[in-house]
Amino acid sequence: MHELDEQLRELIPRMRRFAVSLTRNASSADDLVQSTLERAIIRWADKRIEGDLRAWLFSILYRQFLDAHRRSRRYARMLDYFTGRDDAQPSVERTVMAQSTLQAFDKLNTEQRALLLWVSVEGLSYKEVAVILEVPVGTVMSRLSRARQALRQLSEGEIASPALRILK
Amino acid sequence: MISLPPNERDLHAYVDHQLLESDRRVLETYLAAHPDVAAQVRAWQQDAQALRASLSGVLQQPANPELDPALIRRRIKHQSRRHFASAAVLLIAVSLGGIGGWHAREATQPTMLPMADAMQAFRLFAQDGIMPADYNAQDSSTMQAWLDRYFNQAHRLPDLSQAGFKPVSGRLLTTEQGAAAMVLYEDPQGRRMSFYIRPPGPENGFLPRGSRSADGLQAEYWSGSGYNYAMVSPVGQLTPQTMKF
Numbered sequence: 001m002h003e004l005d006e007q008l009r010e011l012i013p014r015m016r017r018f019a020v021s022l023t024r025n026a027s028s029a030d031d032l033v034q035s036t037l038e039r040a041i042i043r044w045a046d047k048r049i050e051g052d053l054r055a056w057l058f059s060i061l062y063r064q065f066l067d068a069h070r071r072s073r074r075y076a077r078m079l080d081y082f083t084g085r086d087d088a089q090p091s092v093e094r095t096v097m098a099q100s101t102l103q104a105f106d107k108l109n110t111e112q113r114a115l116l117l118w119v120s121v122e123g124l125s126y127k128e129v130a131v132i133l134e135v136p137v138g139t140v141m142s143r144l145s146r147a148r149q150a151l152r153q154l155s156e157g158e159i160a161s162p163a164l165r166i167l168k
Numbered sequence: 169m170i171s172l173p174p175n176e177r178d179l180h181a182y183v184d185h186q187l188l189e190s191d192r193r194v195l196e197t198y199l200a201a202h203p204d205v206a207a208q209v210r211a212w213q214q215d216a217q218a219l220r221a222s223l224s225g226v227l228q229q230p231a232n233p234e235l236d237p238a239l240i241r242r243r244i245k246h247q248s249r250r251h252f253a254s255a256a257v258l259l260i261a262v263s264l265g266g267i268g269g270w271h272a273r274e275a276t277q278p279t280m281l282p283m284a285d286a287m288q289a290f291r292l293f294a295q296d297g298i299m300p301a302d303y304n305a306q307d308s309s310t311m312q313a314w315l316d317r318y319f320n321q322a323h324r325l326p327d328l329s330q331a332g333f334k335p336v337s338g339r340l341l342t343t344e345q346g347a348a349a350m351v352l353y354e355d356p357q358g359r360r361m362s363f364y365i366r367p368p369g370p371e372n373g374f375l376p377r378g379s380r381s382a383d384g385l386q387a388e389y390w391s392g393s394g395y396n397y398a399m400v401s402p403v404g405q406l407t408p409q410t411m412k413f
Contacts, residue, residue: 002237005237005241009236012231013226013228016227016235030235033235034235041244100218102218102222105222120184121223125186126184138177148215
């Protein structure tokens, strides 16, 4: 039994959640998690361990997703999504949940979804996110701010925009 | 230390619990006195809360066995062995090519010693044992069936059971002449010999029945049904009984 496997196993649910929030489709999410695990296992030997495993895995997963997004070929099911066929099945939990927020979340761009998941849901520090995105902490904060505004506007149907406040 | 009025970053850091404790208290006091800013902050907090609630269900999905790290690890190992195997196969082709090229320059000899690849394969797979088999036989009939998948109407695998040798594993190889296979025989003492089959190559290099030895290995070779064959074993191991193929 490899020492890493147990730690990976514990983090799989979180990886799947992140993958679902990126792909919005359970089966392509699992493809993504699988290729992330493969990469993590292969790279583990070379990894200089700093910071937590979760952030490292998220960063691999995110890269894989972006690569797939760019190439759009490797993951045929993702391709369907990117070409506009929205076959994301509404799961039980989705219908029960805070619909408006989630619907708004799904309309955000990839990086904004990742940012909000990392910070608001997973509670990663700005620094960890900065390492993942390879940008300065300040950039993380301003992007996060934009993502929050966008989420707010989308979930309120773009009514209470900050612009109104400035005019007031 | 934050300054007041707080900038937007401080507000986000507050929402994300990333402010120092002292700063957090300063900011809370400020928010109590500024309901419009407080409302903005609360909206962000509520969005974050809604998002956590919405996405918590995904954590409860039933496990997907395909995602088991141990399984993935095994698969990776298997793949890298395969890569290693193809690298070794390439090596055979290259070294034979080298010999062939050298002989071609000499121009007086035939291009290659007969079935040198069969002996090379035996050395690599039977003696060094550095690679796993592509196929492990349950009995001689399944081994024959495996071979028949790749070679059409070829000579049957020799029956060496009288001498105690049974086919145990098979390996596919690529050579300059085309796809080849080696079937390894073993006897109860662990002695080994191999049956080797491949096409004659583009120049139809069929062989008269013959034998030769090199570097401690003995090869019996012949042609028939469109293929070349060789039986390879360490010199001195062949007994008269096992020679009937």
